[in-house]
Every structure is written in structure tokens, then in C-alpha cells.
Amino acid sequence: MRLTSQTVSNGVTERLFTHGGIPGALWTPADAHGPRPLVLLGHGGGQHKTAPGLLARAHRYVTRHGFAVTAIDAPGHGDRPKTAHDEQFTARLRQQMAAGEPVTALIAQDNARRATQAIPEWQATLDALQNVEDVGTAGPVGYWGVSLGSRIGMPFVAAEPRITAAVFGLVGCDTHTGDTLTDAAARLTVPVRFLLQWDDELVPREAGLALFDAIASPDKTLHANPGRHVDLPRAEMDSDERFLTHHLTGKPQSNPR
Known part of the structure; x- marks a missing residue:
């Protein structure tokens, strides 16, 4: 892993890096020492590793929970x-x-096509990050990614035993790709939260519901909201945060007052 820049802002250290030619970003508490839980963020199509929504999510996990967070550019992005x-x-x-x-x-x-290339890239990145002193191998690993982040994330998580919980969504079964997502869903065993937009113009509702049904994990929940593909309610960020924090730390998923 080659560090390309390092900055500190509002208690968060951001390190931009490349590993095997793959650009990535790692966020940790500014005073971090020793291992901690790690959250992997998969960006959507047309976005990149430091897109505003991803950056905001990373800062929440770092400042509120002391986690390490990372994202990499998907093939052809960033x-x-x-x-x-x-x-x-x-x-x-x-x-x-x-x-x-x-x-x-x-x-x-x-x-x-991008997922086939990105899965080994994510695995290599995770290997490298676990050699970083303030990430380490002792902490559990979670994954969050919707849309393209789920296209890549579902087969990645299905093949990666180090990941203990995941948030997916905004994707569905699709016979045009050989239904590879259904195959990946059938191999998922970790707790999963699945997000679905009821009026998604890119993912037919029935395709999203069928993919959720195909997820083999005995611990899975479906969160459906009205709206189009990019209209995920802000409340889902809070809900996802509670879900991952619970599975990475064991803390109860208390609802906000």
C-alpha cells in the first residue's frame, strides 16, 4: 500500500492510498492506536471513493464509534x-x-462486468488494510454498498469470511446477467439489511423483492421506502448505522428518541 496524501479534519484522519494500482481512501480517528472495527463502503455507479454521501457516512462511523472506514474506486470510476x-x-x-x-x-x-474485476481488488485491499496498525486483524469487518456497491458487494461478501454483517440494496435479480446476484445471495450467511425503493425507475420492484427472497441468511430485514432510485430517506443512514454498529460491537440496536 502506497500512501499518497494524509490530512486531519474535525478529529478524522483521511489517508488516500493506492494498492495494486487501485486508488482508495482510509478514514480513522485522529488519535487512533491499535485495532478497531472496519467498515468497507462501496460507492454507486458514476460516483467515487470520496463522493459526498460516502464521505459523510465515513465521518459518522469514525467520529461516533471510533471505527476505521475505507472505500476504493470501482473499475472505470474516480x-x-x-x-x-x-x-x-x-x-x-x-x-x-x-x-x-x-x-x-x-x-x-x-x-x-465491473463486479468480476472489483471483487479480487476488494479482497487485496482488505488484506493490505489489516496490516495497518490502527486497523489490524482483531476487529470485525462490515460492508455497506447499494446499487453498483451491491452488485460488487454481494458476491464479495459471499466469498469473504472476514465480513460479519452487510447492508445492500437498490439492485434486483436480472436474467440478462445470468442471474449472478441470485447465486451470490444464495451463499450469503451474515446478517443483511436490504434497501428497496418502491418506485425505483432502474430496478423493477419485483426484481428487488425476488433478490431479497433469494438471500440465504437467516438474519435479514427488508427496508422498503417510496421514491425513485436516488431517493433513499436520510433516516435509513441512521438505521444502517445502528445495524452495523450492533453487529460490529455487540451494542443493542436502540432506536433514536
Whole structure:
């Protein structure tokens, strides 16, 4: 792992790094020493490792709970070079959206391709982070990621025994990709929270419900809210935080007053 920059702000140390050519960010308490729980954040399509929503979530986990948090750029995103395939996908996506044509299958196919590349990248990043003194191997690991973050995260978590709980959502079963997400869901055993937008224009409701049904974990909950793909209520951030904190620390999932 090669450190490219380090800054401290509001009690949070942010370290930008590259590992195996993959750009990432690590956030820890400014006074951190010794191992601690680690939360992995998977960004959505078109975003990157330090997108505002991801950054806000990372700071909450660090300042409120003393966790370490990390995110990496997915293939073709952030500081990673874009391939000819990436450019073709973007052009076709814009064309179909402008024409009012459905884009669900196109996005699912593209995201499945990126997931195949990103899973070993996440595993290598986790290996490297656990050699960092203020992360270590002793603390439990959680995963949060929706949309593209779930396309990558579900097969990653299914294959990674170090992860103890996960939040997924804004994805569904899709026969256009060989239903790889259903296969991954059937191998999940950790506690899972699944987020679904009832009026999602990119993920048909039935596809999201079918994917939740396919999750094999005996400890799973479905959180459905009205609204489109990007309209996740802010309250879900609080709920996700309580869920992951409970499973990473053993503290009760107390509801806010």
C-alpha cells in the first residue's frame, strides 16, 4: 500500500492510498492506536471513493464509534482510467435515456462486468488494510454498498469470511446477467439489511423483492421506502448505522428518541 496524501479534519484522519494500482481512501480517528472495527463502503455507479454521501457516512462511523472506514474506486470510476468499453457504455446509456428506452438490462450487464474485476481488488485491499496498525486483524469487518456497491458487494461478501454483517440494496435479480446476484445471495450467511425503493425507475420492484427472497441468511430485514432510485430517506443512514454498529460491537440496536 502506497500512501499518497494524509490530512486531519474535525478529529478524522483521511489517508488516500493506492494498492495494486487501485486508488482508495482510509478514514480513522485522529488519535487512533491499535485495532478497531472496519467498515468497507462501496460507492454507486458514476460516483467515487470520496463522493459526498460516502464521505459523510465515513465521518459518522469514525467520529461516533471510533471505527476505521475505507472505500476504493470501482473499475472505470474516480481516479481510475476509463476504457473504451466504459466510454461506449456511457454513450449508449445517455442515448437510451434520451430516447426514453429502458436501461435496466444495460446497467446490470455493465455492473456485473465491473463486479468480476472489483471483487479480487476488494479482497487485496482488505488484506493490505489489516496490516495497518490502527486497523489490524482483531476487529470485525462490515460492508455497506447499494446499487453498483451491491452488485460488487454481494458476491464479495459471499466469498469473504472476514465480513460479519452487510447492508445492500437498490439492485434486483436480472436474467440478462445470468442471474449472478441470485447465486451470490444464495451463499450469503451474515446478517443483511436490504434497501428497496418502491418506485425505483432502474430496478423493477419485483426484481428487488425476488433478490431479497433469494438471500440465504437467516438474519435479514427488508427496508422498503417510496421514491425513485436516488431517493433513499436520510433516516435509513441512521438505521444502517445502528445495524452495523450492533453487529460490529455487540451494542443493542436502540432506536433514536
